[in-house]
Amino acid sequence: MRLAELSKRSGVSTATIKYYLREGLLPPGRRVSATQAEYDEEHLRRLRLVRALVQVGRVPVATAREVLAAVGDESVDQLSRLGTAVSVLPHGPAATGEDGAVDTARRTAEEVQRRLGWRFVPENPAHGMLVSALAALIRLGYPCDVEQLLPYGRAAATIATHEIALIGEFEAPTTQLEAAVALTVLYEPVLLSLRRLAQAEEAGHRFGGGPAPG
Amino acid sequence: MRLAELSKRSGVSTATIKYYLREGLLPPGRRVSATQAEYDEEHLRRLRLVRALVQVGRVPVATAREVLAAVGDESVDQLSRLGTAVSVLPHGPAATGEDGAVDTARRTAEEVQRRLGWRFVPENPAHGMLVSALAALIRLGYPCDVEQLLPYGRAAATIATHEIALIGEFEAPTTQLEAAVALTVLYEPVLLSLRRLAQAEEAGHRFGGGPAPG
Numbered sequence: 410m411r412l413a414e415l416s417k418r419s420g421v422s423t424a425t426i427k428y429y430l431r432e433g434l435l436p437p438g439r440r441v442s443a444t445q446a447e448y449d450e451e452h453l454r455r456l457r458l459v460r461a462l463v464q465v466g467r468v469p470v471a472t473a474r475e476v477l478a479a480v481g482d483e484s485v486d487q488l489s490r491l492g493t494a495v496s497v498l499p500h501g502p503a504a505t506g507e508d509g510a511v512d513t514a515r516r517t518a519e520e521v522q523r524r525l526g527w528r529f530v531p532e533n534p535a536h537g538m539l540v541s542a543l544a545a546l547i548r549l550g551y552p553c554d555v556e557q558l559l560p561y562g563r564a565a566a567t568i569a570t571h572e573i574a575l576i577g578e579f580e581a582p583t584t585q586l587e588a589a590v591a592l593t594v595l596y597e598p599v600l601l602s603l604r605r606l607a608q609a610e611e612a613g614h615r616f617g618g619g620p621a622p623g
Numbered sequence: 624m625r626l627a628e629l630s631k632r633s634g635v636s637t638a639t640i641k642y643y644l645r646e647g648l649l650p651p652g653r654r655v656s657a658t659q660a661e662y663d664e665e666h667l668r669r670l671r672l673v674r675a676l677v678q679v680g681r682v683p684v685a686t687a688r689e690v691l692a693a694v695g696d697e698s699v700d701q702l703s704r705l706g707t708a709v710s711v712l713p714h715g716p717a718a719t720g721e722d723g724a725v726d727t728a729r730r731t732a733e734e735v736q737r738r739l740g741w742r743f744v745p746e747n748p749a750h751g752m753l754v755s756a757l758a759a760l761i762r763l764g765y766p767c768d769v770e771q772l773l774p775y776g777r778a779a780a781t782i783a784t785h786e787i788a789l790i791g792e793f794e795a796p797t798t799q800l801e802a803a804v805a806l807t808v809l810y811e812p813v814l815l816s817l818r819r820l821a822q823a824e825e826a827g828h829r830f831g832g833g834p835a836p837g
Contacts, residue, residue, distance in 0.1 A: 420762060457763045457764060457765075460763060461759070461763050461765075465759045465763075487830050488826060488827065488830045491826055491830070492823065492826075495819065495822070495823070500816070500819075501812055521817075522820060525821075527820060527821070527824040528824065528827070530823065533819075533820065533823055535816045535817075535819035535820045535823070536816070536820065538812060538815070538816035538819070539812075539813065539816035539817065539820065541812070542809065542810075542812035542813045542816060543813065545675070545679045545809060546809050546810075546813075548634060549671045549674060549675050549679075549805065549809070550671060551671075551675075551802065551805060551806060551809060552789065553813075557789070558813070558817075560781065560782060560785040561782060561785075561810070561813060561814055561817050562817050562821070563781075564778040564779075564781050564782050564814075565778075565814065565817035565818045565820070565821040566821045566824075566825070567774065567777075567778050568774060568775060568778050568818055568821065569818060569821035569822045569824070569825040570825055571774040571775075572822060572825075573822065573825040573826055573828075573829050574829075575766065575771070577829060588765065589826075591763065591765060592765060593819070593822065595756065595759060595760050595763070595765060596756075596760075596775070597815055597818075598715055598752060598753075598755070598756035599753060599756045599757065599760075599767075599772070599775060600775055600778075600779065600814065600815070600818065601752070601811055601814070601815075602714070602749045602750070602752035602753035602756060603735075603749075603753065603772075603775050603776050603779035604779045604782055604783060604811075604814065605709065605714075605747075605749035605752070605807070606736060606741060606747065606749045606750065606753065606779070607739075607741070607776070607779040607780045607782065607783035608709070608783045608786060608787065608807065609706065609709070609744070609747055609749070610741040610742065610780075610783070611780070611783040611784055611786075611787040612702060612705055612706075612787055612803075613702065613742070614787075615787050615788075615791060616701050616702045616705070
């Protein structure tokens with residue numbers, strides 16, 4: 410298909426597609442004349458992922474390029490590709506300062522993962538993100554001991570089991586990886602909004618004799 | 624206590640405390656001389672909440688002021704105060720465009736809440752946040768029908784039950800509300816990082832014969 414059709418089918422403007430091509434987020438089309446190129450279904454699929462990352466997930470363009478490189482790196486096995494792709498996604502600010510709060514947060518984060526039966530991988534940036542979030546709770550004096558965290562961890566495990574099974578339904582390995590990365594980003598606001606809706610419902614039962622008004 | 628001690632006990636610089644006082648995020652201290660004021664435990668508690676909102680949750684100052692006004696509004700019952708306080712927290716961009724994706728997203732979001740047995744409150748901004756997230760998934764062609772969403776909703780309900788019980792343990796109603804608002808914001812990165820850690824663990828079982836490397 411030509412650029413105009415790629416734009417129409419993806420809902421992404423031709424100017425934005427050209428920008429993604431220049432930035433290397435989209436592989437070049439097959440040149441058919443001096444001024445025209447031909448694009449295929451793979452371009453369309455890749456474009457969806459780029460939009461998910463950049464427009465919805467607000468991932469910086471340079472980071473998106475790294476994620477896509479990891480997804481497409483056929484020199485390593487699928488699990489390594491997935492691990493690398495997800496690990497270069499933004500993880501929020503790392504824990505700052507080497508005060509007692511960070512030490513306690515590190516110990517708590519490790520213990521939670523051990524109690525949940527997960528292998529502890531200190532290099533996983535999600536571990537750094539957890540340490541940073543726990544350090545903030547500790548500094549502000551809010552509860553975040555291991556017992557408080559386990560229900561969140563168990564809920565996360567249930568969700569992850571569902572997600573990884575879903576991804577396994579996609580056919581080609583590269584398509585699976587693209588879906589894994591896109592769904593990781595796109596389901597974050599889904600989960601957070603459902604949590605707030607559930608809180609309103611539960612607060613209604615506890616404090617109001619009925620569900621919360623909003 | 625004097626300003627210097629409030630700063631020391633809270634870990635917030637005196638310059639930042641003065642800024643919060645000017646912006647009305649912190650009630651003025653009790654004036655003891657022309658140049659000095661006295662602060663109490665309530666100031667310290669309030670300061671923790673402001674830091675949680677502004678520094679950790681990146682809530683704009685004007686929004687934080689609205690949240691605090693809702694928490695402190697003793698003219699209405701506790702559930703209304705909580706509902707208002709949480710509903711003015713940022714909820715991300717609302718769904719844009721009145722295309723088919725938004726219509727489908729609205730129907731899906733309503734159906735999920737109905738299936739979970741939650742009262743459907745269209746004015747709750749968390750509902751708008753969910754619609755927006757689902758519309759993005761639909762436009763990009765990723766799966767997000769009701770069956771896909773129910774596991775997230777059930778996990779959210781488990782978490783919310785735990786959270787509302789935790790908040791009930793705080794003594795005074797205002798302290799409960801402050802904790803509810805702070806924990807809503809501060810536990811978001813905790814939940815998202817645990818989901819990524821759980822994904823790595825689960826992907827390791829499914830694709831790698833062992834846990835993921837990161």
